[in-house]
Amino acid sequence: MTEQILQSFDVQGFQTNLIDWYQANKRDLPWRHDQDPYKVWVSEIMLQQTQVATVIPYFQRFIAKYPTLHDLAYADQQDVLKTWEGLGYYSRARHLQNAVREVVASYDGEVPDDPKALGSLKGIGPYTKGAILSIAFNKPQPAVDGNVMRVLSRVLKIEDDIAQPKVKKQFEHYADGIISDKDPSSFNQGIMELGALVCTPKEPMCLFCPVQEYCRAFQEGMEQDLPVKSKAKKQKKVHYTVLLICNDNDEYLIEKRPDDGLLANMWQFPMVPVDEIGKDHMDNWFQLEYGIDITLSAKQGDLKHVFSHIIWQLEIVTATTSRDQAADKRLRFVSRDMLDEYPFPVSHQKMMPYITSR
DNA sequence: AACCCGGGGTC
DNA sequence: GACCCAGGGTT
Structure with missing residues (x-):
C-alpha cells in the first residue's frame, strides 16, 4: 500500500x-x-x-x-x-x-x-x-x-x-x-x-x-x-497555595523538586496542595511536612500557569518564620539576590515580583 | 498505545 | 479564553 x-x-x-x-x-x-x-x-x-x-x-x-x-x-x-x-x-x-x-x-x-x-x-x-x-x-x-x-x-x-x-x-x-x-x-x-x-x-x-x-x-x-490531526484532551486544574516564607534575615525558603517527574530538580517556593489539605490547617500541615513553624501573613494575588496536561491555579500567600536553617537538604533559606542563582520554572519566576524587602 | 513532560504564540 | 505548535521517555 x-x-x-x-x-x-x-x-x-x-x-x-x-x-x-x-x-x-x-x-x-x-x-x-x-x-x-x-x-x-x-x-x-x-x-x-x-x-x-x-x-x-x-x-x-x-x-x-x-x-x-x-x-x-x-x-x-x-x-x-x-x-x-x-x-x-x-x-x-x-x-x-x-x-x-x-x-x-x-x-x-x-x-x-x-x-x-x-x-x-x-x-x-x-x-x-x-x-x-x-x-x-x-x-x-x-x-x-x-x-x-x-x-x-x-x-x-x-x-x-x-x-x-x-x-x-x-x-x-x-x-x-x-x-x-x-x-x-x-x-x-x-x-x-x-x-x-x-x-x-x-x-x-x-x-x-x-x-x-x-x-x-x-x-x-x-x-x-491536511494534515488530519486529532486534538489533545483538556488539562486538569490543580489548586495550590504558594508560600513566600521570609525569615528575620530577609531570606526566603525555597525547595528543590524531586529528581523525577514534573520540573525535576528545578527549584520553587513551597506549594501547598490546598484541595487535599484545606486552608484551615495549612500552617499545621506545613510544620508536619517541612518541620518549620510559619505564621501566615497575607494573600498577595492569584496566578495561573498552563502546562500541556495540567493547569496550576496558584494563590500567592506571604508568611514569616523565625527559622534560618532547615534539616532537609532540598530546603534552603536564600537571600533575594541569591535567588537568581537557582533554576526556577517560569511558573515560579512569576512569583518574583511578590518578593520584596522587609 | 496511552500518558507524562513546558513554554510560547495567535486570534 | 480557546486554540495551535510539537519529540522522547516510560509504562
Missing part, C-alpha cells in the same frame, strides 16, 4: 526543486554556521517542541557557556538547568548532559555516526537521530518531525491522523523513500524549512511553493484540510 503512494511520484523532480529552493532561501541560523555534530545535536534537542525564534538566544548562551561536548560533560547539572531555564521540558537538558557524558565515556568524546549507537543515547529518538545523521554526517536518514509530516501529508495527500504513532512510522517510510542520496542534509533541512516558511499549518503560501507542481493536496485544493 505504501508503494502505491510513492508510485508515479516524481522523486527526482521533487528533490531538485526542494534542495535548490533551500539553498537559495535558507535562514541564517546560529546552528547552521558549521556542521559540528555537538552543536547540531544541541540545536536539535532545543528545537524539539520549540519554535526557532525561542531557541536562538538559548542556543547562543548555551554554546557560549559550553562550547564543546566536554565542557557540557564536566558541567554541574544545576548550572545546565539554569542555562535551560525558561525553555521548558527540562528533561531534555538532563538527558542531553547524560548522553554527552556517555559519549565521553564510551565513544572517546566523538559523537557516533552509527544509527544504533546514536539512537541509544538518552534523549535521542527517531527524529533527532535522523536529523543529526543527515545534517552533521550527511547520511541519508529520514528525520520526520511535525513540519515534515505536514508537508508530506499534503504533497502525498495522506489523510491518516498524524497524532497516531503508527502513522508517524508510515511517514518515516515515505521520507526514507524520497530522501536525496546526494544531499540528504539539504533535503531534510529543506523540507523542514519549507514547513516553517511556506507550507505552514494555516494559510500555506502555495503560490510561492517550490514543489507546488508535485503537491497532490494543492492539485485538489485541499491543502487547508
Whole structure:
C-alpha cells in the first residue's frame, strides 16, 4: 500500500526543486554556521517542541557557556538547568548532559555516526537521530518531525491522523523513500524549512511553493484540510497555595523538586496542595511536612500557569518564620539576590515580583 | 498505545 | 479564553 503512494511520484523532480529552493532561501541560523555534530545535536534537542525564534538566544548562551561536548560533560547539572531555564521540558537538558557524558565515556568524546549507537543515547529518538545523521554526517536518514509530516501529508495527500504513532512510522517510510542520496542534509533541512516558511499549518503560501507542481493536496485544493490531526484532551486544574516564607534575615525558603517527574530538580517556593489539605490547617500541615513553624501573613494575588496536561491555579500567600536553617537538604533559606542563582520554572519566576524587602 | 513532560504564540 | 505548535521517555 505504501508503494502505491510513492508510485508515479516524481522523486527526482521533487528533490531538485526542494534542495535548490533551500539553498537559495535558507535562514541564517546560529546552528547552521558549521556542521559540528555537538552543536547540531544541541540545536536539535532545543528545537524539539520549540519554535526557532525561542531557541536562538538559548542556543547562543548555551554554546557560549559550553562550547564543546566536554565542557557540557564536566558541567554541574544545576548550572545546565539554569542555562535551560525558561525553555521548558527540562528533561531534555538532563538527558542531553547524560548522553554527552556517555559519549565521553564510551565513544572517546566523538559523537557516533552509527544509527544504533546514536539512537541509544538518552534523549535521542527517531527524529533527532535522523536529523543529526543527515545534517552533521550527511547520511541519508529520514528525520520526520511535525513540519515534515505536514508537508508530506499534503504533497502525498495522506489523510491518516498524524497524532497516531503508527502513522508517524508510515511517514518515516515515505521520507526514507524520497530522501536525496546526494544531499540528504539539504533535503531534510529543506523540507523542514519549507514547513516553517511556506507550507505552514494555516494559510500555506502555495503560490510561492517550490514543489507546488508535485503537491497532490494543492492539485485538489485541499491543502487547508491536511494534515488530519486529532486534538489533545483538556488539562486538569490543580489548586495550590504558594508560600513566600521570609525569615528575620530577609531570606526566603525555597525547595528543590524531586529528581523525577514534573520540573525535576528545578527549584520553587513551597506549594501547598490546598484541595487535599484545606486552608484551615495549612500552617499545621506545613510544620508536619517541612518541620518549620510559619505564621501566615497575607494573600498577595492569584496566578495561573498552563502546562500541556495540567493547569496550576496558584494563590500567592506571604508568611514569616523565625527559622534560618532547615534539616532537609532540598530546603534552603536564600537571600533575594541569591535567588537568581537557582533554576526556577517560569511558573515560579512569576512569583518574583511578590518578593520584596522587609 | 496511552500518558507524562513546558513554554510560547495567535486570534 | 480557546486554540495551535510539537519529540522522547516510560509504562
